[in-house]
Amino acid sequence: MATSTIVSNTENVRFSPPALDPADKTRSRDNLTTHSNTLQLLKYLALDQKGKVMAEYVWIDAEGGVRSKTKTLSKAVTSADELPEWNFDGSSTGQAPGDNSDVYIRPVAIFPDPFRKGDNILVLCETWDSDGTPNKFNHRHEAAKLMETHADQHFWFGLEQEYTLLGSDGWPYGWPKGGFPGPQGPYYCGVGTGKVYCRDIVEAHYKACLYAGINISGINAEVMPAQWEYQVGPCEGIQMGDHLWMSRFLLHRVAEEFGAQISFHPKPIPGDWNGAGLHTNVSNDATRAEGGIKAIEAAMKKLEARHVEHIAVYGEGNEARLTGRHETGSIDKFSYGVADRGGSIRIPRQCAKDGKGYFEDRRPASNADPYQVTGIIVETLCGGV
Structure with a gap:
């Protein structure tokens, strides 16, 4: 059975919800601890x-x-x-x-x-x-066996987890009740009031992951307002799924303290809005070596041959997201290209220039199981298709 040793970290992180402003009606109070109760809790946590x-x-x-x-x-x-x-x-x-x-x-x-x-x-x-x-x-068990069988290829993964922050009514923060905000454009990597929402929750989650030893590599606001992304990796083998699942637990747990809900639905709001994905970056010894672009091109043929099998485990509701619009490829057709965010697979321009590196599978939905995603990728690339 695969195990991981505990990661030591002495950074002192506290999660103290802000004092409530009675005039602030923008955030749910259903689970939000009052400032007075938080101080009481901190006394007990110190016992x-x-x-x-x-x-x-x-x-x-x-x-x-x-x-x-x-x-x-x-x-x-x-x-x-x-x-x-x-x-x-x-x-x-x-x-x-x-x-x-x-x-x-x-x-x-x-x-x-x-x-x-x-x-x-x-x-x-x-x-x-x-x-x-x-x-x-239990999708981890089979994925772990696959990773162990092909451990000599040293598969590295990096996952980009997108998610949407919702109030207790199930509506995204910053959106007019029953209405819509301004068109997409100013929100991606945005800064400032009216462009980003709930940065406090996002920052708290980031620090929680760092304290816990999660290999979180960054965060950013996403294209749809109230949508964010964090990246985990690079991680080798089964550790990718372990770290991603624990980061999801931490996200739900932190949001609980702020009275917010987390949605991993791939298309939380129908219409002219970006969906949410779990973009999966993949490399192994062959793709990272000199001339590795040939191994990447060979991988494209194998992935195309099993497109239907991959889509089947790439998340529920993904058909609403993979429409060929909003920076996605079509769910019915496999495609790839250099720097193409409208394809099934994107080969980063720098990797094409260097002639080696990694590729990004853009098909997985935000609610996909990382064990299933990384497992089928290893199975396909090592299966000799």
Whole structure:
């Protein structure tokens, strides 16, 4: 079983929601802690744990969301191998029937906890059924086997996670209720009031990822207002999916403290707006070597031959996004080109100039499972098609 060693980080990060302005009606108050209650919470968070450690077990549910619950450990740990297997009620998460509801969670990677800090940890888990087989929603298991089989090729991935910030009413922040903001243009990488929204949540998530040892490499505001992107990677092999899933957990958890919702829907608002993707940057030893552009061109033929199979695991609702408009290729046709954001695959201009490097698969939707995405890419490129 693949494991990850805990990443140490001594940076002191606190998440204290701002004091409420009674006149501010732009953000949901449903889950937002008041300033007074936050101060009380901080007092309790500072209490001595008497050598005990809180481990937040995190797993992926039937809907591609994240769930978690906490276990008390008797001492600090440095590896997922030291942690016990646990279980949960799978009938309440859509992962098991009520008459055989126990689903087991097996730790595979651990990260420092940016909320509780100290020796407390976040624990990423795989889900397993009582008969000893992977749960049907456990896509990590097969991906890990593929990565291990082809480890000698040293696949590197970088994922660009787009998402939209919504209020409690399900409407994007900064959008007039029941209406629309001005046309796209000033929002991408925007700065200033009326151009970007919820930067506080985005910055808090960025710092939480850094504290937790997530290999987050950057953030930016996206083309549609209230939409943002962060990038994770480069990561090798199965670590890509591990880091991306834990970054999603942290995003939901941070947004919870601000009373916001996170949407990974690939087309959250129908109409003349950009959708949301999980652009996937890929390279291996062959593409990074001198003359690697030939390996990239060979990869295009293999990817084209399995376009339908890739689309099948590249996210739900992706047909609303991959229309050939709004910087996407058509869902029905494979295409690629240098610096072409309207294709299925973009080869960066610098890579074409250097004659080596990586390519960007622009087809995956923002809600796609990174284990399935990276797994099928390795399977296709190593399958001899």
